[in-house]
Amino acid sequence: MTSIGTGYDLSNSVFSPDGRNFQVEYAVKAVENGGTSIGIRCKDGVVLAVEKVISSKLLKPGANKRIATIDRHMGAVSSGLVPDGRHFTSRARDEAQNWRSTWKTPITVKDLASRMGGYLQMYTLYSSVRPFGITAIVGGWDSELESPVDGQVGSGPSIGSGGKVDSKKHGGPGLYMIEPSGIYWGYYGAATGKGRQTAKAELEKLDLAAGNLSLFDGVKEAARIIYVAHADNKDKEFELEMTWISNMDGPTKGRHEEVPKDILEEAEKLAKKHLEGEDDEEETKDDDKMEE
Amino acid sequence: MNHLPQAWGRPRDDVYGPYDGSYLQNDGPNQHSQSPIVTGTSVLALKFKDGVVIAADNLASYGSLARFTDVKRLRKFAETSVVGFGGDVSDMQYLDRLLNSLDIEEAYGSTGHTLNAQNLHTYLAKVLYKRRSNFNPLWNQLLVAGLDGEGKPFLASADLLGTTFSSPSLATGFGAHLAQPLLRKVAPDEETASKLSLEQAVEAVKASMKVLFYRDARSIDKYSIAVVTKEGIDLKQDEKLENQSWAFAEQIRGYGTQVN
Amino acid sequence: MTMFSQNPLMNGPNYSFSQTPTMASGANKEHSFYPYTDNGGSTLAISGNDFMIMAGDTRSTSGYNINTRYSPKVFKIGGTTSSQDDATLVLSVVGFAADGHALKEKLDAIVKMYRYQHGKPMSVKACAQRLSTILYGKRFFPYYVTAILGGLDEDGKGAVYSYDPVGSYEREQCRAAGAAASLIMPFLDNQVNFKNQYIPGSGEGHALVERAKDPLPLVVVEALVKDAFDSAVERHIEVGDGLSMMLITKNGIEEKFLPLKKD
Numbered sequence: 085m086t087s088i089g090t091g092y093d094l095s096n097s098v099f100s101p102d103g104r105n106f107q108v109e110y111a112v113k114a115v116e117n118g119g120t121s122i123g124i125r126c127k128d129g130v131v132l133a134v135e136k137v138i139s140s141k142l143l144k145p146g147a148n149k150r151i152a153t154i155d156r157h158m159g160a161v162s163s164g165l166v167p168d169g170r171h172f173t174s175r176a177r178d179e180a181q182n183w184r185s186t187w188k189t190p191i192t193v194k195d196l197a198s199r200m201g202g203y204l205q206m207y208t209l210y211s212s213v214r215p216f217g218i219t220a221i222v223g224g225w226d227s228e229l230e231s232p233v234d235g236q237v238g239s240g241p242s243i244g245s246g247g248k249v250d251s252k253k254h255g256g257p258g259l260y261m262i263e264p265s266g267i268y269w270g271y272y273g274a275a276t277g278k279g280r281q282t283a284k285a286e287l288e289k290l291d292l293a294a295g296n297l298s299l300f301d302g303v304k305e306a307a308r309i310i311y312v313a314h315a316d317n318k319d320k321e322f323e324l325e326m327t328w329i330s331n332m333d334g335p336t337k338g339r340h341e342e343v344p345k346d347i348l349e350e351a352e353k354l355a356k357k358h359l360e361g362e363d364d365e366e367e368t369k370d371d372d373k374m375e376e
Numbered sequence: 377m378n379h380l381p382q383a384w385g386r387p388r389d390d391v392y393g394p395y396d397g398s399y400l401q402n403d404g405p406n407q408h409s410q411s412p413i414v415t416g417t418s419v420l421a422l423k424f425k426d427g428v429v430i431a432a433d434n435l436a437s438y439g440s441l442a443r444f445t446d447v448k449r450l451r452k453f454a455e456t457s458v459v460g461f462g463g464d465v466s467d468m469q470y471l472d473r474l475l476n477s478l479d480i481e482e483a484y485g486s487t488g489h490t491l492n493a494q495n496l497h498t499y500l501a502k503v504l505y506k507r508r509s510n511f512n513p514l515w516n517q518l519l520v521a522g523l524d525g526e527g528k529p530f531l532a533s534a535d536l537l538g539t540t541f542s543s544p545s546l547a548t549g550f551g552a553h554l555a556q557p558l559l560r561k562v563a564p565d566e567e568t569a570s571k572l573s574l575e576q577a578v579e580a581v582k583a584s585m586k587v588l589f590y591r592d593a594r595s596i597d598k599y600s601i602a603v604v605t606k607e608g609i610d611l612k613q614d615e616k617l618e619n620q621s622w623a624f625a626e627q628i629r630g631y632g633t634q635v636n
Numbered sequence: 637m638t639m640f641s642q643n644p645l646m647n648g649p650n651y652s653f654s655q656t657p658t659m660a661s662g663a664n665k666e667h668s669f670y671p672y673t674d675n676g677g678s679t680l681a682i683s684g685n686d687f688m689i690m691a692g693d694t695r696s697t698s699g700y701n702i703n704t705r706y707s708p709k710v711f712k713i714g715g716t717t718s719s720q721d722d723a724t725l726v727l728s729v730v731g732f733a734a735d736g737h738a739l740k741e742k743l744d745a746i747v748k749m750y751r752y753q754h755g756k757p758m759s760v761k762a763c764a765q766r767l768s769t770i771l772y773g774k775r776f777f778p779y780y781v782t783a784i785l786g787g788l789d790e791d792g793k794g795a796v797y798s799y800d801p802v803g804s805y806e807r808e809q810c811r812a813a814g815a816a817a818s819l820i821m822p823f824l825d826n827q828v829n830f831k832n833q834y835i836p837g838s839g840e841g842h843a844l845v846e847r848a849k850d851p852l853p854l855v856v857v858e859a860l861v862k863d864a865f866d867s868a869v870e871r872h873i874e875v876g877d878g879l880s881m882m883l884i885t886k887n888g889i890e891e892k893f894l895p896l897k898k899d
Contacts, residue, residue: 153484177484181477188473237436237447237465342486387670388699410668505734508671509777533703537673538734541696543704552701565705 095211107215108208111164111264114217118163119150119322120279120313123221124306125259125272125292129299129330130223131343132161133306135279135314136323151327151342155180155190158224159327159340163277164264165217172220176200189231193224193258197268205266215264219276222262225329225338228255257329279313286312299330303343307351308358315359324352379550379592381415381463385513385536412464412515414438416449417594418551419460420584421519422559423529423544423569424577427605428521430458430531431581433589434613435596436465442596448613450600454479455609457493457522458602459500462548463536464515471514474503493522493530493604497540505538513537517548522604529569544569547584550592555584574603586617672780673698675733676874678814679709680864681784682828683794685851687885690726690786691861692814693869693896694878696733705877705898707733709814711740712882712889713785714747714758723889724757725787726882727767730814731801732780739779743767760787764797764805771803778802782813788884816868816875823867827860828852854883862894869897 092098093106100106119135134150151161152173160176162169179199183191191199200222207215232240261276262268273287286309290297297305303326310324326343330336335344343351386395414436421430436444449461451472459475461468478499482491491499497520507514517535524530532542544566545559562580563569581601589595597617603610625631676697681690692709695702709730715723727743729736746766750758758766764785771779778801785797798811810828812820825831830847838845852860861881869876876899881892 149486156480156483181480184477185473237449237469238444239446339483385669385671388674390699391674501734505738508669508734511669511671513669513671537671537732538738539673539675539698539703539732540734540737541704541707543706546704552698556701 096207096214097209097211105208105265108265111215111217112219115164115219115264115276116278116280118165118218118277120275120277120283120310121150121161121163121219121221122275122283122287122306122309122313123161123223123259123261123271123273124287124290124297124302125223125257126297126299126302127257127295128334129225129302129328129336130257130259131299131302131306131326131328132159132221132223133310133324133326134161134163135277135310135317136325137317138321138323145323150325152176153340154196154222154224155184155340157190157227157329157338157340158193158196158222159329160220160222161327162218162220163280164219168216168218169220172200172204172216172218175203176222179203188236190227192226193222193260194270196224197222197258197260197262197270200262201266201268203266204262204264208265217264219264220262221259221274221276223257223259223329224340225257225331226255227332227338228253229332257331275309275313279310279316282316283309283313299328299334300347303328303347304351304354307348308355311352311355311359312362324348324355326351379418379553381412381515381549384412384463384515384517385508412467414443414465415594416447416462416465416468417592418547418549418555418588419449419462419517419519420547420551420555420559420581420588421460421521421531421545422563422572422577422581423531423566424563424572424574425570426529426574427523427603428458428529428531429574429577429581429601429603430460430519430521431585431599431601432460432462433585433596433599435594435598437594440593442594445596445598448600450602450611450613451475452602452609452611453496453522454482454491456491456604457496457520458604458609458611459496460519460521460548462517467514467516471500471503471516471518492525493520494524494532496520496522497530497532497534501534501538501540504534504536508537519546519548521602523606527606550594551584551588554587554591558584558587574605578603582617586620589617589620671777672732672735674731674780674815675703675707675736676815677709677730678812678816678820678865678868678872678875679728679730679782679784680810680812680820680824680861681728681786681796681798682810682824682852682857682861683786683796683808684854684857686788686792686794687854687857687883688786688788688794688796689854689857689861689881689883690728690784691865691879691881692728692730693865693875694880695874695876695896697874700873702877708880709733709736710880710882711744713740713744713763714751716748716751724884725760725763725785726884726889727786728784728813729781731782735779736781736783739770739781739783742770746770760785760789760795760797763787764795764807767797767799768803768805771799771801773803775802782817784811784813786882786884788886792886794884812864814875816872819868819871820864823864824860828857854885858883865896 092100096107119137121134124131154160154176180191204216207213259271260268261274272292275283328343329340332338419432432449436447451459513536515536533546534540544563547556589597599615600613677693679692690710694706696704696707710728712720712723713725713727747758783799789795799805810824833847834844865879876896879894879896883890
């Protein structure tokens with residue numbers, strides 16, 4: 085950040101001579117201080133997890149949820165400024181509802197990511213606003229079944245709705261990450277926040293692109309990765325919050341739900357065990373420099 | 377109340393004199409929902425020991441035309457309640473979407489579902505009353521079946537005027553004339569209903585559906601039936617009326633080819 | 637108009653070919669939706685020296701149909717709990733049940749707010765005026781109900797306030813309302829206000845001495861209420877099934893339920 089102090093970082097929407105929007109880069113800085121969030125796209129579902137750093141012992145354990153339901157089949161988690169994340173959630177819910185009232189069918193994860201990417205991008209264009217201080221991960225399951233439109237009364241045509249190609253697979257898991265600039269990509273595994281570097285390294289080891297990881301294993305991996313990523317930030321206590329969306333045959337029947345307590349505790353137990361085994365190895369401290 | 381949905385919400389002839397339908401001849405914009413178009417007939421429901429049985433046939437009529445024959449008029453809400461709709465089908469679809477968005481908003485919280493059938497009924501009744509107060513009614517009569525806040529069987533009705541009432545057995549439309557007396561025989565009061573078994577309740581409702589098929593010209597022999605208990609909802613949408621006997625019809629003047 | 641033009645008369649589907657308009661088209665167009673209905677039933681309130689009784693049958697009707705045999709029309713108003721245990725006022729509504737329900741909910745919310753804000757229950761006099769204001773607020777789209785408000789006044793005497801649908805009100809000794817009002821009210825005139833009752837042998841014509849208007853005790857009034865409804869049930873088809881009664885004394889509100897004939 086050699087250009088600090090040149091004046092180009094004072095207003096949003098103003099480019100520096102070398103083509104950067106500093107306000108957006110500062111927003112990214114805000115994200116890098118937030119608790120780690122990750123998402124894993126498994127073959128039969130999606131897991132979202134967040135390292136919720138406990139800022140006070142007076143807070144009630146398990147309260148103040150950080151992962152939100154956007155629509156029945158979709159959830160979102162973010163790292164960075166929590167109120168910005170709340171507004172993101174609120175807007176995403178509106179987008180999902182509007183989509184439903186227009187198209188009488190649930191929004192796909194891809195379309196929601198597109199809408200939200202567009203929304204965040206608008207906050208980079210005007211000097212009267214600041215960019216979102218969050219990077220959000222949106223995960224969901226687009227139904228693979230012939231789904232009825234909202235309010236449908238009959239069974240529909242026996243051959244199903246149109247526009248479908250026999251050989252093509254429809255529906256499936258979706259995982260997208262949206263950054264303060266408005267940029268968004270689809271991911272096999274996504275990580276953001278303070279421990280993102282460690283988390284990404286762990287995610288890469290899973291070979292998610294092969295599409296073999298099951299949802300239940302994904303839950304265990306997600307818990308483990310949050311614990312591993314937290315190891316760099318040991319002095320602060322944290323809570324693990326985790327949600328999932330399975331396919332229609334799976335445990336959540338295509339809905340976005342909290343991971344049940346027993347499964348969560350089991351995953352946390354395994355994660356802790358994994359860390360103890362790793363204790364001897366000295367972890368390398370991740371320095372907080374910009375990625376570019 | 378007359379069983380014809382077209383007659384609902386009109387001034388009563390015996391009180392206000394013959395209804396003046398002359399407005400129907402006027403040209404110009406027609407206000408939506410000022411009369412029902414595609415309609416469903418009766419909905420029946422009966423409380424029993426552990427819950428509620430509710431049924432409606434799968435027909436949507438366009439006037440006297442049996443227009444849509446696989447219309448599901450029982451709608452689940454949140455796996456805890458069932459709403460049965462009589463009257464206008466497009467208004468039913470509107471309400472279904474409304475309930476759908478309510479269900480999604482309920483899921484935003486992490487505590488899970490908090491709305492029971494009683495809450496749902498209050499909500500729907502308020503929607504209906506608000507709409508009638510704005511002279512833009514939702515042309516339905518509906519039954520809400522499920523459990524109340526204490527886990528006891530709950531059954532209540534709400535209609536296009538916002539009128540509400542609750543009873544051990546309920547029937548809308550033609551069913552109010554034909555089925556309700558049969559159901560009241562089985563469950564004259566709450567106490568009797570609270571002793572009925574599931575089998576008894578289902579049998580009474582099915583028998584009533586059959587009677588309605590015999591005598592309601594806007595009915596069909598395919599129907600949906602749901603049982604709501606604390607275990608959840610058992611909804612069957614492709615039932616067929618069985619063991620009909622039309623032998624009695626031969627005794628009736630004007631039936632079939634018989635003329636005198 | 638073109639959409640359903642098969643039937644030139646009705647502009648829409650009909651249940652029967654014979655179901656055509658019954659009157660010729662005039663210059664004035666009537667709004668086609670009628671937002672009211674009559675759910676039948678009757679209510680009755682009588683005040684005594686240190687009590688008042690509010691009663692109503694529990695039948696709800698639509699035309700010749702009985703909607704339900706149990707739909708109470710008498711409500712406690714302004715209690716601080718959902719059971720309304722600590723309420724001091726009662727309201728009865730008869731006429732269009734949906735409006736009655738909406739009116740009750742509204743008055744209850746207002747009286748509750750008064751109680752929370754002032755730290756004391758609303759007096760029956762204040763509530764009576766407030767109810768009138770609510771009703772008149774919908775003067776041009778009225779709540780189609782006859783309401784009766786009951787409670788004990790500042791002196792501990794029984795108070796009955798009766799209303800018309802647009803808020804005209806009056807404090808009375810007693811009042812019958814609803815379907816069987818015309819059957820019950822004359823009975824009340826005679827039995828509560830002793831109309832046409834004279835002391836036997838006191839003379840003839842103008843010399844007749846009226847029976848003294850002594851207030852009735854609670855047991856007598858309660859019996860009158862039961863008799864009034866038993867009689868109304870015999871003669872009016874929209875009245876019956878059950879009788880819901882509220883007795884207000886300085887000790888609070890006592891609820892009673894009695895069966896009526898279900899025919």
